[in-house]
Amino acid sequence: MSPKADIQALKKKAKEIRRDDLTMIAKAGSGHPGGSLSMVEILTTLFYGGVLRHDPKNPEWDKRDRLVLSKGHGCPALYVVLAHRGYFPRDLLWTLRKLGSPLQGHPQRGLLPGIEISSGSLGQGLSIAGGMALAAKLDKQTHRIYCIIGDGESDEGQIWEAAMTAAKYALDNFCAILDANGVQQNGPVSEIKNLEPLPEKWRSFGWHPIELNGHRFEELLAAFEKAKSVKGKPAILIARTVKGKGVSFMEGQSSWHGKAPKPEELERALQEIEAGNIG
Amino acid sequence: MGSATKAQSEQKATRDGFGEGLLELGRTRPDVVVLTGDLGDSTRANWFQKEFPERFFEMGIAEQDMMGAAAGLALSGKIPFVCSFGVFATGRAWEQIRTSICNMNLNVKIGGTHCGISVGADGTTNEALEDISTMRAQVNMTVLVPCDSIEAKKATLAAAETPGPVYLRLGRSPSSILTKGKDPFVVGKANLLREGKDVALFACGLMVDRSLRAAALLEKEGIRARVVNMHTVKPVDREAIVAACRDTGAIVTAEEHTIVGGFGSAVAEVVVEEHPVPMARIGILDRIGESGEPEELFKAFRLTAEDIAQAARHVIKKKRK
Numbered sequence: 315m316s317p318k319a320d321i322q323a324l325k326k327k328a329k330e331i332r333r334d335d336l337t338m339i340a341k342a343g344s345g346h347p348g349g350s351l352s353m354v355e356i357l358t359t360l361f362y363g364g365v366l367r368h369d370p371k372n373p374e375w376d377k378r379d380r381l382v383l384s385k386g387h388g389c390p391a392l393y394v395v396l397a398h399r400g401y402f403p404r405d406l407l408w409t410l411r412k413l414g415s416p417l418q419g420h421p422q423r424g425l426l427p428g429i430e431i432s433s434g435s436l437g438q439g440l441s442i443a444g445g446m447a448l449a450a451k452l453d454k455q456t457h458r459i460y461c462i463i464g465d466g467e468s469d470e471g472q473i474w475e476a477a478m479t480a481a482k483y484a485l486d487n488f489c490a491i492l493d494a495n496g497v498q499q500n501g502p503v504s505e506i507k508n509l510e511p512l513p514e515k516w517r518s519f520g521w522h523p524i525e526l527n528g529h530r531f532e533e534l535l536a537a538f539e540k541a542k543s544v545k546g547k548p549a550i551l552i553a554r555t556v557k558g559k560g561v562s563f564m565e566g567q568s569s570w571h572g573k574a575p576k577p578e579e580l581e582r583a584l585q586e587i588e589a590g591n592i593g
Numbered sequence: 594m595g596s597a598t599k600a601q602s603e604q605k606a607t608r609d610g611f612g613e614g615l616l617e618l619g620r621t622r623p624d625v626v627v628l629t630g631d632l633g634d635s636t637r638a639n640w641f642q643k644e645f646p647e648r649f650f651e652m653g654i655a656e657q658d659m660m661g662a663a664a665g666l667a668l669s670g671k672i673p674f675v676c677s678f679g680v681f682a683t684g685r686a687w688e689q690i691r692t693s694i695c696n697m698n699l700n701v702k703i704g705g706t707h708c709g710i711s712v713g714a715d716g717t718t719n720e721a722l723e724d725i726s727t728m729r730a731q732v733n734m735t736v737l738v739p740c741d742s743i744e745a746k747k748a749t750l751a752a753a754e755t756p757g758p759v760y761l762r763l764g765r766s767p768s769s770i771l772t773k774g775k776d777p778f779v780v781g782k783a784n785l786l787r788e789g790k791d792v793a794l795f796a797c798g799l800m801v802d803r804s805l806r807a808a809a810l811l812e813k814e815g816i817r818a819r820v821v822n823m824h825t826v827k828p829v830d831r832e833a834i835v836a837a838c839r840d841t842g843a844i845v846t847a848e849e850h851t852i853v854g855g856f857g858s859a860v861a862e863v864v865v866e867e868h869p870v871p872m873a874r875i876g877i878l879d880r881i882g883e884s885g886e887p888e889e890l891f892k893a894f895r896l897t898a899e900d901i902a903q904a905a906r907h908v909i910k911k912k913r914k
Contacts, residue, residue: 376670423697431668435692441658442693445665445673448650452626453669472689475658482653 324531325593328358332560332587334394340580342411348570350391352495352555357395359534370400373427379457382430384439385464386420401428437470444480447488462491466498469507480548481520488548489541495557499571512552521550528553531593560587604767608706610742611763612637614749619645629676630654636676636706656681660689667699679705679721694758698733702752706763709849710882710890717882726854728760729827736827738762740801741771747778766887769802781825783833789817792905793837793844797823797856800847806898829859838868843908845873847901852876871911873904
């Protein structure tokens with residue numbers, strides 16, 4: 315398959331993921347469309363772009379790469395990718411947020427294959443991922459640890475504590491992805507608490523930052539490849555993304571951080587996703 | 594019955610027993626790792642560090658990240674011991690313990706030293722006075738409060754063998770050696786130190802020593818007090834409490850900790866549910882700590898043997914009404 319064809323396949327998969335993501339949130343009647351849509355290309359690249367070493371039939375394989383979702387509210391997109399990759403039946407997606415469902419409103423480890431940690435209380439996943447990377451170094455294991463964090467989440471001081479720890483221990487088996495969608499629950503990140511300049515901040519904390527358009531597969535594939543080659547320090551993809559990406563009335567709107575589309579809104583959104591060409 | 598019934602002169606801090614336990618675990622269990630937040634000397638984690646530097650992680654003064662990293666290590670098959678002052682470990686990082694550790698029932702062990710007013714001169718901000726309450730509220734958490742350095746070492750070894758999260762409450766100041774190496778230590782099983790039928794004194798940590806001395810005071814008045822060392826606050830030994838209610842009809846608890854939701858509350862929950870009898874709680878009365886010599890502070894906070902004896906006389910009187 316040529317790289318071009320690869321990217322066509324990734325684009326098609328991203329469309330499917332967006333569609334299921336919004337459909338399941340609409341069925342649930344609540345959830346987080348904005349921050350799940352912004353990381354669809356990131357997840358698609360990890361799971362379909364040959365980045366993650368994993369085995370859906372053996373989710374606890376000890377040599378697997380770990381993907382830790384620290385920004386837990388984005389879980390619908392992760393649930394969809396895991397279902398499409400065969401970790402569990404796709405029908406389970408429609409039980410999101412229902413009593414007894416393994417698809418909790420925020421991820422709960424132990425209920426669903428492929429969910430590495432419980433998350434949803436922001437700022438904690440990067441530390442856990444760092445501990446996994448430390449353990450892998452200690453045991454001379456070659457698997458890698460990936461962790462998706464949000465920009466709003468980076469208000470948390472613990473993110474920066476974890477950043478210093480990973481730099482101190484030279485965790486070059488560790489790659490964070492910052493889904494910098496620029497909008498948090500109550501407004502733009504720049505107004506809530508400005509975090510820029512993000513690449514400079516991470517560089518000064520001892521990381522290797524790679525800034526990129528987080529919706530472009532070519533850039534994502536190249537950045538993950540580059541991150542693997544960084545030695546002596548952890549790497550972070552500063553992925554510039556759009557909150558609610560792919561649905562015009564959701565894009566960049568904090569009002570779509572945490573509410574479900576109504577049936578007519580879902581219909582419009584699915585049409586836009588179908589007609590769109592992201593990637 | 595435990596072998597010790599009177600306080601002996603030898604003194605050693607429970608944190609020292611913890612340090613010895615870590616060292617032994619380092620030698621016997623390659624999966625044990627140790628983390629600290631710039632308190633390796635104070636928590637005795639540096640004894641482990643000297644012998645096992647590759648399994649020791651200095652995390653800096655960053656307890657929240659330290660708990661998360663411990664969770665990640667546990668998820669990778671390690672048994673991490675996180676060492677800090679009790680107040681920083683359990684207070685600063687309470688929600689990290691909740692979400693990153695207890696939620697997933699991870700095998701993380703937390704050693705909190707400098708608990709209680711026996712910290713002494715360092716004063717209130719360095720004294721954990723609420724850690725039993727806050728740790729026993731954590732789902733899946735086992736809470737151990739050893740009474741002397743020998744028991745602290747046993748508790749440390751037992752923590753490594755106990756699945757899931759464990760909190761060890763430890764003290765800074767040298768304290769009496771009350772137990773012997775051969776005495777049993779079973780998580781969740783209280784140790785009877787002294788038999789008696791008139792009143793039961795339940796104690797944990799450094800208050801075990803004071804309860805034994807209170808029993809000796811009461812004996813002079815013809816009152817026979819049972820003394821029970823509750824080294825495990827969670828899961829609490831319900832059988833030992835119910836038996837004491839039945840046999841003595843009056844209960845006093847003693848803890849070097851707030852009476853709000855702490856050890857006394859844990860005992861009271863069982864007493865009211867299973868076998869209500871007159872009861873009194875000795876502990877810190879909803880106030881902050883302060884600086885001073887440990888023994889001065891025990892007096893100032895009304896945590897002495899005489900205070901326990903007084904509470905015992907009071908509940909016995911209520912019983913006879």
